[in-house]
Amino acid sequence: MALRDNDPREIGGYELLDRLGSGGMGTVFLARAESGRPVALKIIHEQFAADAEFRTRFRQEVRAARRVSGAFTAPVVDADPDAARPWMATAYVPGRTLRDRVESEGPLSGAELRALAVGLVEALRELHQVRVVHRDLKPDNVLLTEDGPRVIDFGISRAPDHQTMTVTGRILGTPPYMSPEQLEAPHRVTPASDVFSLGAVLVYATTGRGPFDAGSPYMTAYNVVHEPPEVAELSGTVREIVQWCLAKEPGERPGPGDLLAAFRGAPEADWGPRPGIPTTPGSTSPVPATPRRRRRPLLVALATAVALVAGTGAYVAWRDEGSPQGKTGGPSAPVTPSSQAPRTKLPDATALAAVTPYSPVSGGDSGNTDAYADSPARRPEGWRRWTSGSTRGPCVFVDASLVCTAPASGGTGTDVVRIDAATGRTIWSVRADVETDGAPAVAGTTVAVSTTGGFRALSLSDGRVLWNLRDEDAVLALTSDGRAFYGTAQDGTVLAVDTTDGTVRWRRPGLAQGLAYPRVRVTGKLVHVLAGGGDSNDGSRVISLRASDGADVKQTKLGRSCAPWSLALAPPYSADGSGLIVCRASPGAGYVMQWVGDPSAYLDLPERTIAALTANERNAYGVLATPAGANAFGEFDVQGQGTVLWRVDLEFGCDNLAPAPVVTGQRAYVVCGDSGAVVDLTQHAVVSRFLLPAPISQSGGTEAPVIVAGGVVYARTMTGWSSVDPYAAPA
Structure with missing residues (x-):
């Protein structure tokens, strides 16, 4: 995307060349260093520059990204989190996100899916070796490049021994790909949380849908905490490995070393949907999904709601018998x-x-x-x-x-x-x-x-x-x-x-x-x-x-x-x-x-x-x-x-x-x-x-x-x- 008239032309000695995209915290530009080296330069949005909490998140992102400069991430080149408009420059890696790829061409399979799985495990191993937990691994934060996947956006990453930054009313993570412990008690998050997210990302890459998707973010988060994942469309060995990643208890999930060994042993035919499953974007599967357990209609242990907001207390869901939805048995408003x-x-x-x-x-x-x-x-x-x-x-x-x-x-x-x-x-x-x-x-x-x-x-x-x-x-x-x-x-x-x-x-x-x-x-x-x-x-x-x-x-x-x-x-x-x-x-x-x-x-x-x-x-x-x-x-x-x-x-x-x-x-x-x-x-x-x-x-x-x-x-x-x-x- 071309630069707009009101975009800056230079930041921190880097010449801005083009717009790459815009997110919740900032805009990313293609820029060029004085040496001619291309970089991806992220500038925090102006309305957040005076917000102390957003500046803290940005400093946290810079620190985390500096620690994980390897083959499966985008290394930090330069940054100034204390500037009037805070910014960070990383190596420019041409590619598109996993979500863009799936939405435009459909789910992955075969060697392409295997390369994604192995590359993401390598990326997590690198993060965890330097004691960084990503906490927001999702299709939008996976960049597909010619030499393999890259994990980007460390805006809510942290070292496991650092206190979790929580702000009342703001969610840290994306519910369809968050782990149960991340939803229930953010202070309990360990590297195993990233493994859970990896499993959810691989389900999306294979089927075009997350394993806990529901009609609302609230119900999606509920499914993450209480329901088994919908993985019936995955094949054989890969399905079993993904289910292993999606275990509710962190201690039951594999580590990166276990996953690499398991993925290497998975048969080539298992990389993709089960035979007979359509793979075109937006298609529906004729294979019954993994059945959900019947939800408790009255007392719902909504650690989910607590998790979404880092709050406390027990919540009750009830059905309005006068509404069309009230006869279905599903929970309504908490x-x-x-x-x-x-x-x-x-x-x-x-x-x-x-x-x-x-x-x-x-x-x-x-x-x-x-x-x-x-x-x-x-x-x-x-x-x-x-x-x-x-x-x-x-x-x-x-x-x-x-x-x-x-x-x-x-x-x-x-x-x-x-x-x-x-x-x-x-x-x-x-x-x-x-x-x-x-x-x-x-x-x-x-x-x-x-x-x-x-x-x-x-x-x-x-x-x-x-x-x-x-x-x-x-x-x-x-x-x-x-x-x-x-x-x-x-x-x-x-x-x-x-x-x-x-x-x-x-x-x-x-x-x-x-x-x-x-x-x-x-x-x-x-x-x-x-x-x-x-x-x-x-x-x-x-x-x-x-x-x-x-x-x-x-x-x-x-x-x-x-x-x-x-x-x-x-x-x-x-x-x-x-x-x-x-x-x-x-x-x-x-x-x-x-x-x-x-x-x-x-x-x-x-x-x-x-x-x-x-x-x-x-x-x-x-x-x-x-x-x-x-x-x-x-x-x-x-x-x-x-x-x-x-x-x-x-x-x-x-x-x-x-x-x-x-x-x-x-x-x-x-x-x-x-x-x-x-x-x-x-x-x-x-x-x-x-x-x-x-x-x-x-x-x-x-x-x-x-x-x-x-x-x-x-x-x-x-x-x-x-x-x-x-x-x-x-x-």
């Missing part, structure tokens, strides 16, 4: 025991209703909202607790439904999904080639999603494509004021597009120069965007444009720089659309609050103890760390010096990745991990506590994972979106 408590009377609507119905609070615009009027009268009719395990992307709430992005059911690409907010039932699902982990934007009955090279509009009613906007780059950070969609490109361009036909109303190239895809906010007649200054990767000013034509209206120089993804505008808005700027300070700790157009009205909340912050039309509210390790919820005086006016203990812990509290009406909803609390803002007391089926998922994204509507909490967890009644178990 729920906590407390959710089975008798439902108490909901708070009176007058005590919960916001000033205006469905008034957004944290986001400050109608396109990317986190909170809606908290009146139980607006609870969707027929609501019940549910979890949608197949929906993992960000969502917005509209017309008694959630519109979300989600991994495609076929395993590749991305879908846009509309979910019934009352039942979790999928109303429609369409493929949309979504570019990134950004929430959809909604204007009336039109849904917009970012796609590769522009964005696309869909009908809210049935998901059909209304129009496509083709652009040189993806248009991200979408939002809307009902008349137009607004978004930004990687080079800082801001544009407005008519919601009816996709006509570009106006475009401001390079406006937010220095910041890739900064957050856009809309208030009244103004469109606000962060812009950088000098060599900073952070926002030093907010540019406010006229929504009708994109003309400059005012600029606000910020007292401290802000993280590009964190811009929010809080009411009240003046007639022209001005409001209170709220953003996370960067570099450094704390938050910045400042009135649009007034550089002197600046409040710095520099406390490192603020885990999360939001604001409404009255004041600011945040989660505060306490010396005991638990946390408190408090209100800040934004008219004065930012002092804490009052606080109440939450009795659970939060980290700096916690979502902003959702403040609406006279209630605040606070979620950290899988624990939640409802705080009465007039009584200054916790009035109810609740648990989610699994901890909140951040996934490195910037979209808020909690939505409140009609007294119901909708949360993006590690097992999918869940809908819970926060008042089912009062405090």
Whole structure:
């Protein structure tokens, strides 16, 4: 892929020549050293450069990769994990991933499959000899080259004697290829975990499917821990060796030396699917798969859910007899025991209703909202607790439904999904080639999603494509004021597009120069965007444009720089659309609050103890760390010096990745991990506590994972979106 206009041309003395691909943490370029030697140079994404946890992961990747420079990996040539944009250069090895090969040409067999198996064992032996456990061996991380397979991407590798880096709400690994112990207790991971992953990769290479694949990541992880692998399509000796690798107990699996000897003795005819099994991509096997054991319908020992999030506790799965799936016997949404408590009377609507119905609070615009009027009268009719395990992307709430992005059911690409907010039932699902982990934007009955090279509009009613906007780059950070969609490109361009036909109303190239895809906010007649200054990767000013034509209206120089993804505008808005700027300070700790157009009205909340912050039309509210390790919820005086006016203990812990509290009406909803609390803002007391089926998922994204509507909490967890009644178990 050719370089884009806003791509750098040189990094660390290496000339960038071409794009090789882009992943969750960074973009990989083909580059050339001064000697003329080609290298693959990985640059971490700009929005993660200021994230301490991502920098830690990148340093870890560099250290691990340096230790395993051998014939079956890509050796590190150079790196600078402390640069403004951290980067790492490895030897350039031409090839394609195992997944690309299988998807385009079908499964492997014969000598090609044997060479893959032996090469991967050699790679694991090399890793384990220098005391590195890869922990994410999967088809995407296996590169097929002319001289054999190479194992790449050491982003979550570690030495066995080092402490596992775990972050609440972030999964370290890929469920279809993770070992049971990696899911249940990451601190128990040993080199045997890589052997389990090797077995799963070889099943995929032979059949085009993983041995534990299911309809959702949740059920896939369940199968990994509890069910036997589906390996009936493999032949003879190779099938037995792979089953040996996939033993549930780490101590029962072979080591690399055992595997090499076993693979060398496997007959040539056994390398491939069993005779009579079709090998074309997407084909189905006439041979019955290994039967699954009957799942326990009520009490499921969901170490799986614990594993996905490094959390604790036991979970219960139940069947909704009123749903079509309820008669099948399979587990539905996992729920906590407390959710089975008798439902108490909901708070009176007058005590919960916001000033205006469905008034957004944290986001400050109608396109990317986190909170809606908290009146139980607006609870969707027929609501019940549910979890949608197949929906993992960000969502917005509209017309008694959630519109979300989600991994495609076929395993590749991305879908846009509309979910019934009352039942979790999928109303429609369409493929949309979504570019990134950004929430959809909604204007009336039109849904917009970012796609590769522009964005696309869909009908809210049935998901059909209304129009496509083709652009040189993806248009991200979408939002809307009902008349137009607004978004930004990687080079800082801001544009407005008519919601009816996709006509570009106006475009401001390079406006937010220095910041890739900064957050856009809309208030009244103004469109606000962060812009950088000098060599900073952070926002030093907010540019406010006229929504009708994109003309400059005012600029606000910020007292401290802000993280590009964190811009929010809080009411009240003046007639022209001005409001209170709220953003996370960067570099450094704390938050910045400042009135649009007034550089002197600046409040710095520099406390490192603020885990999360939001604001409404009255004041600011945040989660505060306490010396005991638990946390408190408090209100800040934004008219004065930012002092804490009052606080109440939450009795659970939060980290700096916690979502902003959702403040609406006279209630605040606070979620950290899988624990939640409802705080009465007039009584200054916790009035109810609740648990989610699994901890909140951040996934490195910037979209808020909690939505409140009609007294119901909708949360993006590690097992999918869940809908819970926060008042089912009062405090």
